[in-house]
Amino acid sequence: MxxxxxxxxxxxxxxxxxxxxxxxxxxxxxxRPRHGMLSEAVRLLPDALRLIRRLAADPALPRGVRTRLALLLAYLAFPIDLVPDFIPVLGYADDAIIVAVVLRSVVRRAGLPAVRRHWPGSDDGFAALCRPPA
CATH class of the missing domain: 1.20.5 (Single alpha-helices involved in coiled-coils or other helix-helix interfaces)
Incomplete structure (x- = not known):
């Protein structure tokens, strides 16, 4: 039994x-993102990772936001993806999509000024990060 x-x-x-x-x-x-959007996301990836790390370490942000960001960093560091990388387009796009979803929730909760304050890249990169999907 x-x-x-x-x-x-x-x-x-x-x-x-x-x-x-x-x-x-x-x-x-x-x-899944368009092909051009995916290549743009790859160019922004190093700045986005630094942004996520900086936001996660900011004690001024709400705890729920920092927790989401810490879990996102752990997911990105984990060697096994939800969608294996050998699957065309989706294999590499899953990380970009998950990062975009978490960052959108951070902007909704913490506000765009907090994200801008921690952005390590150029103004053009930030504009590309904030551009709505077409």
């Missing part, structure tokens, strides 16, 4: 994880 309960729980957890992964892949496939 006990062994069956553990097996059922394990199978339920695995099924839930598989369902969540399939939903994420579907969402990424539907929202």
């Amino acid at each position: 006990t062994g069956s309960w553990w097996l059922d729980t394990l199978l339920g957890v695995l099924a839930g994880l598989a369902t969540a992964w399939i939903a994420l892949i579907t969402a990424l496939a539907l929202t």
